Amino acid sequence: MSGETNRLTALAQEIMEHPVPREMDVLLSTGEQVTIALLCMALEKRGYRACSFTGGQVRILTDDSHTKARIREIDSSTMRSQIEQGNIVVVAGFQGVDDNGNITTLGRGGSDTTAVALAAALEADECQIFTDVKGVYTTDPKVVESAKLLKTITFEEMLELSSLGAKVLQIRSVEFAGKYKVPLRVLSTFEEGSGTLITLEEETDMEDPAIAGIAFERDEAKLTVAGVPDVPGIAYKVIGPVSEAGIEVDVIVQNAAADGSNDITFTVKRAESDKAKEILDTVATSLKANEVILDRKICKVSLVGVGMRSHAGIASKMFKTLAEENINIEIITTSEIKISVVIEERYLELAVRALHSAFDLGEASSEKVSE
Amino acid sequence: MSGETNRLTALAQEIMEHPVPREMDVLLSTGEQVTIALLCMALEKRGYRACSFTGGQVRILTDDSHTKARIREIDSSTMRSQIEQGNIVVVAGFQGVDDNGNITTLGRGGSDTTAVALAAALEADECQIFTDVKGVYTTDPKVVESAKLLKTITFEEMLELSSLGAKVLQIRSVEFAGKYKVPLRVLSTFEEGSGTLITLEEETDMEDPAIAGIAFERDEAKLTVAGVPDVPGIAYKVIGPVSEAGIEVDVIVQNAAADGSNDITFTVKRAESDKAKEILDTVATSLKANEVILDRKICKVSLVGVGMRSHAGIASKMFKTLAEENINIEIITTSEIKISVVIEERYLELAVRALHSAFDLGEASSEKVSE
Numbered sequence: 001m002s003g004e005t006n007r008l009t010a011l012a013q014e015i016m017e018h019p020v021p022r023e024m025d026v027l028l029s030t031g032e033q034v035t036i037a038l039l040c041m042a043l044e045k046r047g048y049r050a051c052s053f054t055g056g057q058v059r060i061l062t063d064d065s066h067t068k069a070r071i072r073e074i075d076s077s078t079m080r081s082q083i084e085q086g087n088i089v090v091v092a093g094f095q096g097v098d099d100n101g102n103i104t105t106l107g108r109g110g111s112d113t114t115a116v117a118l119a120a121a122l123e124a125d126e127c128q129i130f131t132d133v134k135g136v137y138t139t140d141p142k143v144v145e146s147a148k149l150l151k152t153i154t155f156e157e158m159l160e161l162s163s164l165g166a167k168v169l170q171i172r173s174v175e176f177a178g179k180y181k182v183p184l185r186v187l188s189t190f191e192e193g194s195g196t197l198i199t200l201e202e203e204t205d206m207e208d209p210a211i212a213g214i215a216f217e218r219d220e221a222k223l224t225v226a227g228v229p230d231v232p233g234i235a236y237k238v239i240g241p242v243s244e245a246g247i248e249v250d251v252i253v254q255n256a257a258a259d260g261s262n263d264i265t266f267t268v269k270r271a272e273s274d275k276a277k278e279i280l281d282t283v284a285t286s287l288k289a290n291e292v293i294l295d296r297k298i299c300k301v302s303l304v305g306v307g308m309r310s311h312a313g314i315a316s317k318m319f320k321t322l323a324e325e326n327i328n329i330e331i332i333t334t335s336e337i338k339i340s341v342v343i344e345e346r347y348l349e350l351a352v353r354a355l356h357s358a359f360d361l362g363e364a365s366s367e368k369v370s371e
Numbered sequence: 372m373s374g375e376t377n378r379l380t381a382l383a384q385e386i387m388e389h390p391v392p393r394e395m396d397v398l399l400s401t402g403e404q405v406t407i408a409l410l411c412m413a414l415e416k417r418g419y420r421a422c423s424f425t426g427g428q429v430r431i432l433t434d435d436s437h438t439k440a441r442i443r444e445i446d447s448s449t450m451r452s453q454i455e456q457g458n459i460v461v462v463a464g465f466q467g468v469d470d471n472g473n474i475t476t477l478g479r480g481g482s483d484t485t486a487v488a489l490a491a492a493l494e495a496d497e498c499q500i501f502t503d504v505k506g507v508y509t510t511d512p513k514v515v516e517s518a519k520l521l522k523t524i525t526f527e528e529m530l531e532l533s534s535l536g537a538k539v540l541q542i543r544s545v546e547f548a549g550k551y552k553v554p555l556r557v558l559s560t561f562e563e564g565s566g567t568l569i570t571l572e573e574e575t576d577m578e579d580p581a582i583a584g585i586a587f588e589r590d591e592a593k594l595t596v597a598g599v600p601d602v603p604g605i606a607y608k609v610i611g612p613v614s615e616a617g618i619e620v621d622v623i624v625q626n627a628a629a630d631g632s633n634d635i636t637f638t639v640k641r642a643e644s645d646k647a648k649e650i651l652d653t654v655a656t657s658l659k660a661n662e663v664i665l666d667r668k669i670c671k672v673s674l675v676g677v678g679m680r681s682h683a684g685i686a687s688k689m690f691k692t693l694a695e696e697n698i699n700i701e702i703i704t705t706s707e708i709k710i711s712v713v714i715e716e717r718y719l720e721l722a723v724r725a726l727h728s729a730f731d732l733g734e735a736s737s738e739k740v741s742e
Contacts (some may be wrong), residue, residue, distance in 0.1 A: 012412060014411075015413050020411065022422070023415070023436075026404060026423050027405055028403035030405050033400075033401045034382070034401050037395070037397035037399065038382060040388050041383060041391055041392065042386050042398075045386060052393075052397050054397075056428075057473075057474075101449075102428075103425075103428075165489070195375035282585075
């Protein structure tokens with residue numbers, strides 16, 4: 001059924017460029033409704049009793065923000081009664097109803113989020129999401145061949161990995177699962193295996209590595225506005241106009257110089273860097289800044305792991321590893337469970353492999369993949 | 372959106388030949404849901420405020436006969452509140468929900484029936500159904516050029532005309548309109564005009580013609596089982612097996628002969644006549660009937676009009692008219708507001724034109740079409 005949302009959107013746009021959101025939801029929600037009916041038929045054909053439900057039918061109550069609604073509450077009574085009768089319950093994702101019974105859709109990330117919300121409402125042992133990958137790896141197996149499939153990962157680590165580019169699960173569903181403490185398992189639709197379990201608890205094994213995985217983002221660009229005055233609100237004056245133009249700003253660092261001036265540096269997607277530069281040129285003029293410098297060939301590499309909290313020396317080991325490879329670090333940012341560095345793009349693979357090896361994340365080459 | 376139901380049905384049949392009816396309804400109901408959303412967008416684009424609702428959202432309560440449900444009740448409160456706010460209410464036809472909130476579809480004739488049911492629930496002044504014809508004519512304008520568009524017709528007449536082949540409205544919706552006394556107007560989607568109003572009351576004008584219109588059916592075949600014993604239940608023994616084979620039996624006449632034997636004659640669709648003949652041959656043998664005669668070249672012509680009740684001599688005028696054209700009548704059947712004759716198919720146009728003229732149904736050729 002892939003492509004159905006595009007087909008429906010095209011129908012709407014034949015009529016108006018910006019379709020009424022309420023009606024857009026009535027329209028788009030039919031896509032999943034078709035799917036649940038067909039899935040139930042397929043189950044019935046294989047001899048299972050199955051029953052489909054739209055979001056409205058199981059009262060997935062949302063707010064009334066059409067096309068980007070958020071789930072408030074789910075009434076699990078209908079589902080429970082069906083399950084007690086031995087029926088498989090198939091619920092349409094991505095949709096709900098507001099207080100007045102209007103159909104809403106959840107927007108981006110809504111399908112996985114529905115699954116998690118249903119698991120929470122049903123107090124399920126686990127929510128399993130079948131995708132096109134076997135689970136979450138220590139890093140991208142395309143870059144590091146020995147990348148290891150993680151048996152478990154914490155919600156926090158998963159959130160950091162997701163937003164950093166390990167595109168396994170819709171981030172919104174991970175947040176939701178973390179909030180409601182729903183154990184979430186990612187598995188492959190196409191291959192056998194137990195996938196990766198995303199849990200609340202940190203691995204308790206003392207021998208566990210401090211690092212869960214290495215995430216990276218290509219196609220970044222770095223912008224520096226040099227010599228802005230060191231006054232309150234200056235960061236907002238620089239970053240604000242860029243954000244307001246719809247450009248997503250990632251890593252931000254600010255260095256106050258001894259002479260009372262400031263450099264503000266941040267990264268954006270490379271595709272948006274020219275537009276950002278243009279905006280900043282105007283900003284720089286009005287702020288009487290020295291110059292705006294654009295570096296289009298950088299990338300970001302991040303170590304993620306809740307173990308960082310208890311393991312000292314992760315950062316210094318990271319910097320040492322990169323130094324040994326003669327990789328210059330341009331920006332460093334840290335959070336409680338993540339260290340990110342911005343480096344020249346051409347060193348991306350080298351950096352990821354060196355770090356993966358330095359932190360012993362890979363499968364031993366002689367060892368059979370356990371998974 | 373035409374062809375959508377076929378597309379969805381094909382999807383289901385890729386999975387199973389006889390899809391589960393409950394899931395079939397979940398699937399098929401999406402067709403109208405797409406349409407109502409798009410219609411509302413088109414209205415909004417033209418500057419009208421509009422709001423779409425699925426059958427479930429306005430609580431079109433039906434029985435639980437999936438794929439052929441019947442409407443039991445409609446809760447008009449949501450619609451009334453929308454209308455009071457000045458919004459156009461667009462409701463999905465062809466669908467509802469049962470007592471347990473399962474989605475149902477109404478099957479054949481369900482869309483027009485929904486419209487009538489909504490009008491009844493809202494106590495509307497009139498239910499207007501836009502079709503591809505200008506309204507109901509005294510007979511088929513393709514056969515009789517002077518056929519006149521009727522300004523009004525009664526439910527009873529419409530029912531007789533519908534079932535006889537004037538395919539203007541789904542008969543089920545006319546029955547429903549008659550039952551709930553909803554004035555029903557048929558209009559053209561493509562041409563201006565006030566169409567035909569289907570009402571409860573007979574035209575009160577004394578000068579009104581007794582006949583509302585002339586209906587006809589081509590492609591009929593006549594079957595006679597000659598010489599069956601004249602005993603109770605014989606008609607069922609002959610007709611029963613044909614009906615049970617799914618063949619629709621139309622006009623039925625039985626003539627008891629003086630010698631205690633019987634001829635049973637009836638008509639079927641020509642396409643099904645060979646199959647019917649085969650069944651009857653077996654029946655005839657077991658009943659020791661003389662023979663089974665199949666005539667594949669007959670048609671049926673019917674005069675319809677509530678005026679027949681008060682106007683004498685309609686039947687004799689009809690027979691006289693046909694006799695003057697040398698048309699032999701093979702079967703005659705009558706009801707309170709209808710006289711049907713079965714004649715040779717080659718006389719169909721001649722008979723319809725002669726009767727149309729004899730009963731003064733046409734527009735005077737000099738007169739401008741008033742409509």
